[in-house]
Amino acid sequence: MNPPSHVAIIMDGNGRWGIRKKNSRKFGHKEGLKTVEKIIEASIKKKIKYLTLFVFSTENWKRPSNEINYLFKLLKIHIDKEIKNLQKKDIKIKIIGNINPFPKKLKSKLRSIQHLTKQNKKIQINMALNYGSREEIVSTINFLKKKKIPINEKNINNNLYTKNIPEPDIIIRTGNTNRISNFLIWQSIYSEIFFVKKMWPEFNENDYNKIINKFSRISRNFGGLSD
Numbered sequence: 531m532n533p534p535s536h537v538a539i540i541m542d543g544n545g546r547w548g549i550r551k552k553n554s555r556k557f558g559h560k561e562g563l564k565t566v567e568k569i570i571e572a573s574i575k576k577k578i579k580y581l582t583l584f585v586f587s588t589e590n591w592k593r594p595s596n597e598i599n600y601l602f603k604l605l606k607i608h609i610d611k612e613i614k615n616l617q618k619k620d621i622k623i624k625i626i627g628n629i630n631p632f633p634k635k636l637k638s639k640l641r642s643i644q645h646l647t648k649q650n651k652k653i654q655i656n657m658a659l660n661y662g663s664r665e666e667i668v669s670t671i672n673f674l675k676k677k678k679i680p681i682n683e684k685n686i687n688n689n690l691y692t693k694n695i696p697e698p699d700i701i702i703r704t705g706n707t708n709r710i711s712n713f714l715i716w717q718s719i720y721s722e723i724f725f726v727k728k729m730w731p732e733f734n735e736n737d738y739n740k741i742i743n744k745f746s747r748i749s750r751n752f753g754g755l756s757d
C-alpha cells in the first residue's frame with residue numbers, strides 16, 4: 531500500500547450541474563462548496579497531508595463579471611463561516627497564485643486566514659486562486675534573474691508558489707473533461723491523473739476513496755524500472 535501525501539483537484543463542472551438542476555450556474559457553485567467540505571473531511575480521514583484545490587484560474591477572468599463576483603462573494607462568506615472550524619480541526623490554509631488583483635476585502639480575509647492557521651498541522655489546504663502554471667513559472671524565473679540566482683530545477687522548485695509542498699501524487703479532475711487547464715504543469719510530471727465523469731457537486735467520498743485505493747496499487751517508476 532502506498533498512500534498519497536498530496537492530492538490536487540480541478541473541481542470542474544459546477545456550472546453545468548447547476549444549469550441542469552436549477553438553471554443556475556450560481557447554484558452549482560454554491561453546492562460545489564459542500565463537496566469541498568466533504569472532501570476535506572475525507573482527506574483528513576485518509577491522513578492526506580496536502581490537499582490542493584483549484585478554485586480560480588488565471589483564465590477564469592474571461593467569465594462574466596457577475597459570475598466572478600458571485601464566486602468571490604461565496605469565498606468571502608465561506609471563510610467567515612469556517613474560520614473557527616479551521617482552527618478547531620487544525621487545518622492550515624495556504625494560498626497559491628497571485629491574489630493581488632482580488633477585491634481588497636477578500637484579499638485581506640484570505641491573507642488573514644493564511645496567517646491565523648499558519649501553525650496548524652493536521653492537513654494543509656492549498657487554495658489555488660488566480661493560479662496559472664505559466665504565470666507561476668514565468669514569475670519565478672523573473673525573480674531568479676532579478677536576484678541573480680542560477681536558473682536550475684532546484685532553484686525553480688524552491689521559488690514556485692508550491693515551494694515546500696511535495697509534488698502531487700494524484701491529480702483529480704471532475705466534470706467529464708480531460709485536460710489540465712494550466713494547473714500545476716511543472717509539479718505534475720509524475721502525478722497519477724484521474725479524470726472523473728461526475729460534475730464536482732455530485733462527486734462524493736466514495737468516489738474519492740476509490741481513487742485513493744486505486745492509486746495505492748499503482749507502481750510508480752519515475753523513469754526507472756518497477757521492482
Ligand code: IPE
Pocket residue numbers: 541542543544545546547585586587590601705
Ligand atoms: C467550477 O466549475 C470551476 C470554477 C472555475 C469555479 P465551472 O464553473 O467551470 O463549471 P462548468 O465547467 O462550466 O460546468
Ligand code: IPE
Pocket residue numbers: 540541542584585586587590707709711
Ligand atoms: C479549471 O476549470 C479551473 C478551475 C477548476 C478553477 P475551467 O472550467 O476554467 O477549465 P476549462 O476552461 O474548461 O479548460
Ligand code: MG
Pocket residue numbers: 542543705
Ligand atoms: Mg469548467
